Amino acid sequence: MQIKHWMMFGTFAEQRHFVYPTKDTYQGVVINGNMAAHAPDGLAAFLLEKTNNLPYIIDPITHAFQHDVNAVKTRDKDPSKRKIKSSIEKIANYYGEPIKSIVGNRPIRPPDFKDNSILTSFVKNCLKFQKDIISTSMENNESIKYILPTKINLLPYALIAPYFYMTETSIDKWIEINLEAVNIANSSNNNLFAFILIDKGILTNSDMLNKVIDKYKRTDVKGYIIWIDDFNETEATSSQLKGYRDLVNGLKKDNIEILNLHGSYFSLLLASNLNDFSLSGVCHGPEYGEYRSVIPVGGGIPIARYYIPELHSRIRYREVLEILSSKEWLNNHSVFYNKVCSCDECKETIKADISNFTLFGITESKQRGDSSVFIDYPTTEASIHCLQHYLHIKKKEFEFASIATKEELINNLNSGINNYIDIIGDDGIKHLILWKRVFEN
């Protein structure tokens, strides 16, 4: 069964990656609501001209209004100069009350929705925003004249009911509002997805997890989108992974799609034969976004990372060199292709000279701001090599997990464990062991 491969739109500089390595790699693109509000014409042009008419979903990011107000403000050092980000302000204007009056002043709270008519109008505005914001721009885009009308659906693939973040301490306050928003939205739409945004703690609290499953399973929606806050599958504990599996399996119903908004290879295993194909799709960004915090955090200093296919993980370039060189897999290009990776990007970069592997880690020193400190950044070329290699391997992973037998999937995890444990030890491969265990019980 084909696992749907979704990619998260980050910036316009990344447009070309949505047809890489091939035009048909992705089944859809997820666009953040603030980005849609900020640049609808650009996104319309992107969808019509730069992709193979990819289906899209707009994440209405309604949870953004629920956090510390600084998360929706500009990052001026002087707090008095901080303003609401223009894209957030735009989206707040679309959503109307209670968001419009509260944004930037205080976080939205459950009592703000105690009047059902306010919640109803908020839900309707939120859905209207998703339906109209990009489709209207697409209708007005010049290039639409050259596309057969039957070949394109201007509307989003699905609409998402407004949703709020639920933690162990806030679930009781928010879950009924989230469910009521789904019910209101469902009354006027037949392609509705419910969005479940939870804290990791809920995964290991069986009462709460069952509550989420039971309540959401009763909603009459076409699909679910799951986002577990800052849930790095390569660092998760076995009980968290099992909780995630239980959530997916608990929500599974016939003809219902379940998409993980930020997932890595473990999510693909949940979408594979190993888990009766319970998860239907997984989304990630171009080389990032396999996990993400609900409250955005700074990205830190960029560093070249090479995705080691058998570890299903991005590793710092310098550590990759330590590992591969210890294994003697950097001795020549043939060994490398045989033991590490033979994707098109690696072959085109390395050719017949293994010293070209350094092209994945070339750096340049740049002065940091006005200070005298120089920081070593990956060059654009190195970043592109790492990214394109990552996209090749992701495509292969989706294809493999879609068709592989249970035995093949387990063998693949075993290869990673057996081939790397002697160099990186138990810590380096523990995620593969934990992933395997989830499907053994």
Added chain:
Amino acid sequence: MKTIKLEMDFVEILCDFFITEGCSIFLEVPSMGQSVDLVGIKSNFIYVVEVKISDWRRAIKQCKAHEIVADYICVALYRDKLSKNLEVEIDKLGYGLVLIDKEKGNCFWRKLPVKNNKIWQPQRKQFEKKIFEKKLNGGFYAN
């Protein structure tokens, strides 16, 4: 702030030490997204030195990546004694260890480094380029 000042003073003493040892010195040389505190070149051999006021475990972790590019790898610690654990670890890895005589204010070899044979030549060449760039941009102390 005090630690930074101490580290700067320590680096200065280390420069004198490695210059006396016959090295040309380069400070803060970038390598694979890290910055090597001190690089010494002597007879075409590259010495890399990770300098720490405390936290020798972190120094050793940082040194691991240098095995790809350097002939001799050293840890310099602002202390005159060392724990058994550190000594065992340093021995096992073949790294050099430089300590400071706090009373006299000079450095000494506690353990000489063993020649590293894990170099991957293509990356070594990249590192040599970075050292050369450093030479062109200053940050270079001749012996």
